[in-house]
Amino acid sequence: MALMTREKYISSLKELGHHVFIQGELIQNVAEHPISRPPAMAMAETYFQAEQEDRQSLFTARSHISGETVNRFTHIQHSVEDLVKKILMLREMGRKTACCFQRCAGLDCMNTVYAITYDLDRTHGTDYHQRFVDFLNHIQTNDLVTAACMTDTKGDRSLSPSKQADKDQYLHMVDESKDGIVVRGAKLHITGAVNSHELIVVPTRALQEEDRDYAVAFAIPADTEGVTFIYGRQPSDTRRLEEGGSDVGNLYYGGCEAMVVFDDVFVPQERIFMKGEYAMAGRLVELFAAHHRASYGGCKVGVGDVLIGAAAAVAEVQGTSNASHVKDKLAEMIHLNETLHAGALASAGKGYQTASGAYAVDPLLANVCKLNVTRFPFEISRLAQDIAGGLLVTMPSLDDKDNPQIGKYIDKYLAGKSDVDSENRMRILRLIENITLGTGAVSYLTESIHGAGSPQAQKIMITRLADLEAAKRYAFKLCGINLRDDSPK
Numbered sequence: 001m002a003l004m005t006r007e008k009y010i011s012s013l014k015e016l017g018h019h020v021f022i023q024g025e026l027i028q029n030v031a032e033h034p035i036s037r038p039p040a041m042a043m044a045e046t047y048f049q050a051e052q053e054d055r056q057s058l059f060t061a062r063s064h065i066s067g068e069t070v071n072r073f074t075h076i077q078h079s080v081e082d083l084v085k086k087i088l089m090l091r092e093m094g095r096k097t098a099c100c101f102q103r104c105a106g107l108d109c110m111n112t113v114y115a116i117t118y119d120l121d122r123t124h125g126t127d128y129h130q131r132f133v134d135f136l137n138h139i140q141t142n143d144l145v146t147a148a149c150m151t152d153t154k155g156d157r158s159l160s161p162s163k164q165a166d167k168d169q170y171l172h173m174v175d176e177s178k179d180g181i182v183v184r185g186a187k188l189h190i191t192g193a194v195n196s197h198e199l200i201v202v203p204t205r206a207l208q209e210e211d212r213d214y215a216v217a218f219a220i221p222a223d224t225e226g227v228t229f230i231y232g233r234q235p236s237d238t239r240r241l242e243e244g245g246s247d248v249g250n251l252y253y254g255g256c257e258a259m260v261v262f263d264d265v266f267v268p269q270e271r272i273f274m275k276g277e278y279a280m281a282g283r284l285v286e287l288f289a290a291h292h293r294a295s296y297g298g299c300k301v302g303v304g305d306v307l308i309g310a311a312a313a314v315a316e317v318q319g320t321s322n323a324s325h326v327k328d329k330l331a332e333m334i335h336l337n338e339t340l341h342a343g344a345l346a347s348a349g350k351g352y353q354t355a356s357g358a359y360a361v362d363p364l365l366a367n368v369c370k371l372n373v374t375r376f377p378f379e380i381s382r383l384a385q386d387i388a389g390g391l392l393v394t395m396p397s398l399d400d401k402d403n404p405q406i407g408k409y410i411d412k413y414l415a416g417k418s419d420v421d422s423e424n425r426m427r428i429l430r431l432i433e434n435i436t437l438g439t440g441a442v443s444y445l446t447e448s449i450h451g452a453g454s455p456q457a458q459k460i461m462i463t464r465l466a467d468l469e470a471a472k473r474y475a476f477k478l479c480g481i482n483l484r485d486d487s488p489k
């Protein structure tokens with residue numbers, strides 16, 4: 001079985017038996033709890049799309065291990081075309097769900113660990129790569145979801161991992177035997193963690209020799225003893241608990257993050273992909289960052305498509321669509337959104353082959369793409385709110401329509417143009433509210449700043465990757481400056 005159906009995936013979540021807490025309560029099934037169901041459904045959409053006949057070329061790929069058709073969310077990219085298709089696939093998913101659909105973090109992590117284990121083996125004579133290929137084969141063959149567990153809690157950020165007062169602020173090895181290792185720590189903001197069958201754990205930063213115990217990478221099933229998931233809250237998430245739930249805006253989907261605690265968790269040898277090779281941790285983080293920063297020029301652009309469509313629809317029902325300033329705002333939104341996509345596609349187009357044979361995106365362009373993502377969705381949201389008007393946040397509940405006493409007032413006064421159904425206008429406003437202020441804003445806005453690294457991380461990479469010395473030489477040549485080593489500056 002290389003492709004799982006959506007239904008099978010949803011039932012697999014129930015069987016997972018992992019420990020998930022929401023608002024202080026251990027829950028039984030993430031696909032049924034009203035708060036966590038929409039994120040589970042967003043993840044499930046990655047299965048549904050791969051089942052569709054006309055979507056096969058985008059959502060499936062041929063495994064380089066088995067030769068079988070696999071979900072592209074489990075595929076190791078082996079060409080520029082693969083890199084491009086991933087970006088296009090993520091945009092499609094963003095359009096379908098208008099949220100973070102979570103599965104790409106694990107995908108990008110798998111592509112990273114695939115390349116890094118190859119490099120580790122070449123440098124250290126280890127056998128991590130074959131172990132990882134075996135794990136990957138398991139993921140592809142069973143069409144499983146993996147979560148990328150990278151970000152540590154970090155404690156005092158002015159101190160390195162081994163200098164922390166509480167050593168567990170970065171996940172680390174606390175014991176070792178011939179069978180495996182024991183690890184302790186916690187990972188924060190883990191996208192889709194509760195909807196994942198397997199967790200891939202990797203370091204969060206470059207490490208020094210004294211941080212050797214923190215240089216661990218491995219994979220374990222989500223129900224491993226000692227692993228606990230504590231679900232992250234989101235603005236307006238309890239609207240999902242309301243009867244009917246019509247004010248949620250996005251009726252079907254949502255993103256989710258969780259804190260994942262590893263309380264003395266045993267990892268068997270065959271699932272360890274790095275153990276003490278601290279010098280490779282920085283490269284691992286940079287490679288993952290490049291992959292995932294490019295991904296944002298796919299997923300967030302798809303959400304942007306939905307928001308732009310919603311804003312255009314609101315303008316129509318309110319009678320402002322022909323106003324020149326509204327047309328101008330919509331043009332600006334499209335321009336910003338497509339600029340994000342262009343950056344991601346360019347990073348894929350300039351992709352390169354790693355020593356492992358897998359392809360990676362151009363890191364400079366991927367970082368430029370992500371730095372734009374930290375800004376443009378905010379401007380797109382501002383323009384959408386501008387077009388929508390203040391009713392976006394002062395509007396009564398959709399439930400008020402059902403009250404015999406006041407429903408007629410809602411119909412009469414909130415219809416906008418005379419041929420408009422007030423409910424339709426309210427629904428589209430609620431969707432804009434969701435994406436720019438509610439649960440969806442976690443995916444579209446705050447995650448756009450901090451997901452895959454905060455803006456400063458991109459600035460550092462851009463500065464490091466750009467060849468400023470070459471740029472200076474171009475300038476010198478054109479204006480007749482001929483610098484020798486002993487020339488005055």
Ligand code: SF4
Nearest residue numbers: 100101102104295299
């Ligand atoms: Fe995928 Fe985007 Fe969510 Fe990252 S933020 S997991 S790229 S949908």
Ligand code: FE
Nearest residue numbers: 191447451452
């Ligand atoms: Fe993310």
